[in-house]
């Protein structure tokens with residue numbers, strides 16, 4: 367069951383009545399590529415590109431390597447919450463069994479703003495001193511066989527830092543079961559609809575009969591608290607879209623102080639404390655689908671045109 371299927375993914379409805387309802391790890395990361403582009407994307411929308419579709423297919427097949435992917439369509443808020451809890455639970459059970467899991471949903475708060483994400487992979491790795499640590503990995507797909515630019519790597523490192531922070535708060539209890547219930551406005555009794563049950567495999571139906579969703583949520587938080595120590599190392603693997611060969615392997619570190627500085631800047635936008643920033647690297651504009659609507663680009667373009675005309 368994928369978070370992408372049940373509308374709690376942070377890709378929609380960021381704002382509710384003008385207030386930020388939640389942000390997603392990927393949108394925070396997008397701010398470190400070009401914040402203006404993210405702003406225009408939120409305003410104008412973006413149809414999935416062939417690259418994005420290809421990327422989703424590769425992520426899905428990586429997820430399938432560890433077990434079947436169960437897709438459900440939900441139409442009620444209660445079913446959405448149940449599907450989310452089920453997904454968290456099944457991914458954590460996979461982790462406890464295989465010492466690796468993929469597409470794990472995480473939730474928490476950053477500077478008071480709820481944040482959602484899906485971690486591509488968590489896995490137990492042994493460090494140089496023989497210590498077993500939990501390592502976060504993010505898979506990125508690339509059309510080109512060239513290594514990503516510094517800006518692309520930086521964007522993706524930020525995304526993994528957000529995951530690290532969310533997982534750490536779930537593990538330590540800083541983001542608690544009560545906070546989860548508050549965020550989802552979770553009713554005390556949570557009963558799956560017939561429509562949802564029809565889509566679930568037999569073992570999940572039995573699981574819900576024996577362990578009602580609120581109890582399952584308690585188990586989820588128990589497993590989270592008992593996860594192994596997190597490594598500060600963050601691992602990004604870039605795969606080529608066609609043959610999935612490895613294009614680049616980028617290891618970086620989570621660093622609390624720099625994360626706080628970055629998040630103070632990023633969350634300022636979501637809280638409405640400042641306007642979106644212009645693009646810091648003009649070369650990015652060449653690849654941008656929003657240049658026709660971008661005041662920064664049009665300003666620079668007109669400036670260039672004027673200079674050429676004056677020559």
Ligand code: SF4
Pocket residue numbers: 400401402403404406644645648650651652654655656657660661662663
């Ligand atoms: S045209 Fe350039 S500055 Fe404008 S949104 Fe696109 S990348 Fe950002």
